[in-house]
Amino acid sequence: MPQITLQHVAFAAVALVTLGSAIMVVSLRNIFHCLLFLALSFLGVAGVYLLLSADFLAAAQVLIYVGAVVVLMMFALMMTHRVMTTDLSQTLYQWWLAPLPIALGVFVILFRVYVRHGGAVFIPHGIKTAPTTGIIGRALLTKYVLPFELASIVLLVAMVGAIILAKEDRPDDPD
Amino acid sequence: MIPIEWYLALSAALFCIGIFAVLSRRNAIGILMGIELMLNAGNINLVALARYMHPKLLTGQVFAVFVMTIAAAEAAVGLAIIISVYRNARHINVDKLNILKW
Numbered sequence: 001m002p003q004i005t006l007q008h009v010a011f012a013a014v015a016l017v018t019l020g021s022a023i024m025v026v027s028l029r030n031i032f033h034c035l036l037f038l039a040l041s042f043l044g045v046a047g048v049y050l051l052l053s054a055d056f057l058a059a060a061q062v063l064i065y066v067g068a069v070v071v072l073m074m075f076a077l078m079m080t081h082r083v084m085t086t087d088l089s090q091t092l093y094q095w096w097l098a099p100l101p102i103a104l105g106v107f108v109i110l111f112r113v114y115v116r117h118g119g120a121v122f123i124p125h126g127i128k129t130a131p132t133t134g135i136i137g138r139a140l141l142t143k144y145v146l147p148f149e150l151a152s153i154v155l156l157v158a159m160v161g162a163i164i165l166a167k168e169d170r171p172d173d174p175d
Numbered sequence: 176m177i178p179i180e181w182y183l184a185l186s187a188a189l190f191c192i193g194i195f196a197v198l199s200r201r202n203a204i205g206i207l208m209g210i211e212l213m214l215n216a217g218n219i220n221l222v223a224l225a226r227y228m229h230p231k232l233l234t235g236q237v238f239a240v241f242v243m244t245i246a247a248a249e250a251a252v253g254l255a256i257i258i259s260v261y262r263n264a265r266h267i268n269v270d271k272l273n274i275l276k277w
Contacts, residue, residue, distance in 0.1 A: 011177050015185050022192040038208050045215045052226045054236050069250045076254040080261040099198030103191040110187035139237050151244045158248035165255035
């Protein structure tokens with residue numbers, strides 16, 4: 001009989017928040033409410049990172065996803081949609097025909113693989129590594145310095161590309 | 176300590192919810208939201224496996240940082256494309272967008 005500790009309770013709460021708000025993301029009709037629940041789901045994932053003693057990643061998750069990606073999506077939504085007046089159906093008409101069996105099938109396959117091969121290979125051991133910021137920073141600037149620089153180039157290209165794609169090109173504009 | 180299967184099951188469920196969002200949404204922004212959910216599920220997998228296999232190395236966490244970077248870039252470019260499509264078609268319903276089809 002495994003002992004139920006505070007860690008288990010915390011995991012259950014965090015998993016409930018993450019999965020519950022993710023289900024709200026796919027089931028609500030108003031896309032703006034979906035976006036708010038997406039932010040809540042990202043916060044739940046940050047809680048999962050904290051349980052895995054990845055403190056830097058949890059902070060980065062809150063900053064990047066909740067602070068940047070969701071706000072960016074909110075801007076795009078406001079520009080493309082009459083948010084509060086719409087009550088149209090957000091899903092395709094045959095939503096149960098293809099997406100539901102595909103999603104359930106992938107879940108069954110992943111779950112069977114994990115449960116069958118998970119516990120035999122990985123033995124849990126509780127080594128404290130937090131705070132992880134220094135270790136990650138040292139790894140990024142020594143062993144992974146090339147991917148680090150490439151990621152900065154990718155970000156620069158994405159920024160310039162996004163500006164060019166979203167810029168309105170008027171034919172009568174002199175430049 | 177929590178068995179690793181719990182984390183993997185959580186990530187599998189999140190991934191499949193993301194797949195469902197990508198396949199069933201009509202709004203293009205909803206599809207992007209599904210993609211972000213799937214990337215988060217992958218990140219949970221990376222961090223959990225790194226934590227249980229090599230708890231001192233943190234390779235999985237470094238990789239998750241890169242995944243976050245690419246996800247942010249992807250969201251920016253994807254939303255710019257959506258805004259550009261909206262400017263031309265006045266809507267972003269993917270079941271009515273057939274400009275590239277002939």
